[in-house]
Amino acid sequence: MALGEFDLIERYFSQIGESPSVRIGVGDDAAVLELPEGHVHLISTDTAVSGVHFLPDSQPDVIAYRAIMAAASDLAAMGAKPEGMLLALTLPEANADWLASFADGIRSASELTLLPLIGGDTTRGPLTITVTVMGSAPIGCYLTRSGARPGDRLCVSGTLGDAAAGLAILDRADTGIASAHVAFLKSRFNQPMARLALGRKLNGVATSAIDVSDGLLVDAGQLARSSGVGVIIDREAVPLSVALRAYADPAQTMEWALRGGDDYELLFTLPDQAEMPDDCTEIGRVSSGVGVRCDGVEKLTGYDHFER
Amino acid sequence: MALGEFDLIERYFSQIGESPSVRIGVGDDAAVLELPEGHVHLISTDTAVSGVHFLPDSQPDVIAYRAIMAAASDLAAMGAKPEGMLLALTLPEANADWLASFADGIRSASELTLLPLIGGDTTRGPLTITVTVMGSAPIGCYLTRSGARPGDRLCVSGTLGDAAAGLAILDRADTGIASAHVAFLKSRFNQPMARLALGRKLNGVATSAIDVSDGLLVDAGQLARSSGVGVIIDREAVPLSVALRAYADPAQTMEWALRGGDDYELLFTLPDQAEMPDDCTEIGRVSSGVGVRCDGVEKLTGYDHFER
Numbered sequence: 001m002a003l004g005e006f007d008l009i010e011r012y013f014s015q016i017g018e019s020p021s022v023r024i025g026v027g028d029d030a031a032v033l034e035l036p037e038g039h040v041h042l043i044s045t046d047t048a049v050s051g052v053h054f055l056p057d058s059q060p061d062v063i064a065y066r067a068i069m070a071a072a073s074d075l076a077a078m079g080a081k082p083e084g085m086l087l088a089l090t091l092p093e094a095n096a097d098w099l100a101s102f103a104d105g106i107r108s109a110s111e112l113t114l115l116p117l118i119g120g121d122t123t124r125g126p127l128t129i130t131v132t133v134m135g136s137a138p139i140g141c142y143l144t145r146s147g148a149r150p151g152d153r154l155c156v157s158g159t160l161g162d163a164a165a166g167l168a169i170l171d172r173a174d175t176g177i178a179s180a181h182v183a184f185l186k187s188r189f190n191q192p193m194a195r196l197a198l199g200r201k202l203n204g205v206a207t208s209a210i211d212v213s214d215g216l217l218v219d220a221g222q223l224a225r226s227s228g229v230g231v232i233i234d235r236e237a238v239p240l241s242v243a244l245r246a247y248a249d250p251a252q253t254m255e256w257a258l259r260g261g262d263d264y265e266l267l268f269t270l271p272d273q274a275e276m277p278d279d280c281t282e283i284g285r286v287s288s289g290v291g292v293r294c295d296g297v298e299k300l301t302g303y304d305h306f307e308r
Numbered sequence: 309m310a311l312g313e314f315d316l317i318e319r320y321f322s323q324i325g326e327s328p329s330v331r332i333g334v335g336d337d338a339a340v341l342e343l344p345e346g347h348v349h350l351i352s353t354d355t356a357v358s359g360v361h362f363l364p365d366s367q368p369d370v371i372a373y374r375a376i377m378a379a380a381s382d383l384a385a386m387g388a389k390p391e392g393m394l395l396a397l398t399l400p401e402a403n404a405d406w407l408a409s410f411a412d413g414i415r416s417a418s419e420l421t422l423l424p425l426i427g428g429d430t431t432r433g434p435l436t437i438t439v440t441v442m443g444s445a446p447i448g449c450y451l452t453r454s455g456a457r458p459g460d461r462l463c464v465s466g467t468l469g470d471a472a473a474g475l476a477i478l479d480r481a482d483t484g485i486a487s488a489h490v491a492f493l494k495s496r497f498n499q500p501m502a503r504l505a506l507g508r509k510l511n512g513v514a515t516s517a518i519d520v521s522d523g524l525l526v527d528a529g530q531l532a533r534s535s536g537v538g539v540i541i542d543r544e545a546v547p548l549s550v551a552l553r554a555y556a557d558p559a560q561t562m563e564w565a566l567r568g569g570d571d572y573e574l575l576f577t578l579p580d581q582a583e584m585p586d587d588c589t590e591i592g593r594v595s596s597g598v599g600v601r602c603d604g605v606e607k608l609t610g611y612d613h614f615e616r
Contacts, residue, residue: 027453029383029385032386033350042338043394049398077338123361139342226336
């Protein structure tokens with residue numbers, strides 16, 4: 001975007017959020033973070049593409065907010081304290097209204113995640129957003145996908161399938177359910193909340209964790225593979241919201257809960273003696289096998305796809 | 309890219325480079341870096357878009373290599389030690405040959421920059437590469453754009469304008485100059501080298517630095533603005549390669565040297581007593597004014613555009 005780039009970045013993206021770790025934010029060749037001694041740095045990057053991860057006519061604030069939350073959710077899954085984010089924005093044209101709304105979405109997500117915007121890049125091209133998030137954790141003390149052990153309890157936060165249902169009814173005028181349920185499901189898709197506080201609480205307690213971004217079965221499969229174990233999910237135990245059960249029949253509900261993505265809840269494993277955190281549910285066990293077993297699901301087509 | 313994403317990442321991008329700071333690389337929710345005590349973390353992100361920053365039919369290894377070098381150049385400009393990189397790749401289809409070549413480009417750049425690949429994201433969409441680089445520096449000891457003081461010498465590494473000439477002759481069969489000159493100019497565009505070693509050498513010595521990615525006048529303007537000073541460039545002193553002078557007439561040569569981008573040299577300011585590093589040239593002075601003055605150039609149209 002050549003020279004306009006500087007104007008854009010400065011006008012909309014210069015001062016969003018703050019953190020005591022930031023020595024240099026937006027405006028130099030690189031951002032500078034100084035963590036407290038004895039801490040490691042955690043970094044993750046996530047791309048959202050127009051027409052793939054969001055509809056081209058989505059509201060700019062929702063696009064920005066969701067892209068940041070998706071990235072922040074990876075920090076939550078590691079039990080990290082949020083420290084900062086970089087935003088690489090590729091957009092077809094520099095429209096001031098669009099950018100103002102997009103910046104609103106950044107601000108909302110920044111406030112809720114406590115991730116200050118400390119750098120980025122703005123380029124011209126097809127609408128794409130890459131968010132890089134940085135967090136910190138004490139040396140040797142962070143959650144990974146690889147620590148699950150046979151016998152651990154498999155647990156998940158919140159409820160699953162809501163975001164998939166929210167996406168399905170996003171543009172639907174008549175859903176046949178109470179407007180509060182509609183609002184809840186839509187907000188679960190449009191305004192997800194990365195489970196950062198829960199992640200930090202689980203740090204040092206859970207044996208492994210992953211965020212549920214691609215769907216429970218897929219993400220459980222990733223966790224199982226990374227840990228070299230199997231997981232057994234009790235489908236009857238999977239937590240479902242009142243709104244989801246009001247909207248869909250049991251088969252559709254279970255499909256969304258098992259395979260719907262974008263809920264950004266945490267899937268984690270707890271040793272037997274550990275206390276279950278609030279708003280979390282035991283949904284199965286870690287086994288000494290491989291892959292994911294889920295009552296009544298393992299014979300479905302596509303099982304191979306999430307086994308790994 | 310749903311499930312294929314995992315396969316792609318694992319097959320091509322899992323183990324490239326290494327560094328003693330990396331605790332967790334590709335494969336978990338976030339990468340983990342543990343820096344030596346007393347160090348800050350430097351982070352920068354850079355996006356390259358097909359049709360904007362490179363031609364759609366460019367060789368995949370060149371695309372990857374250049375995208376990484378452009379990002380690494382920001383670490384060079386801060387005087388940082390390279391620690392790791394994340395690569396967010398958006399591509400229209402998962403072609404194995406294309407990916408293999410792309411991975412070759414990552415490997416070459418990783419070896420030359422000493423940046424291990426520690427994470428990333430692969431998504432489907434229009435070809436776009438966002439590279440996030442991380443480096444380290446002692447607390448309080450890194451280069452910025454903002455430290456130039458009136459009286460400092462303005463210096464640049466290497467030669468300027470070569471990459472712009474290289475781009476101009478990229479597909480030209482007959483250039484009228486020696487093939488060694490052609491090869492040199494093309495390589496300056498296709499295989500730039502981020503000045504990481506020089507950046508680290510300048511750390512603690514130079515008063516300010518920026519990399520020359522958008523063109524000398526633009527980047528000098530950025531440095532001047534960040535430092536709250538003016539800079540005066542002696543156009544006769546701007547270093548030009550033998551190949552560039554062989555290829556173009558003096559007017560074109562100067563245009564490329566002053567306004568051509570992608571050279572990834574370092575522009576920096578030195579106090580009077582500091583020794584000039586090898587392969588660097590004094591091209592002017594820092595003044596107490598504002599903006600960039602360049603003999604014979606300040607009256608050209610477009611001057612306002614690079615003054616800021």
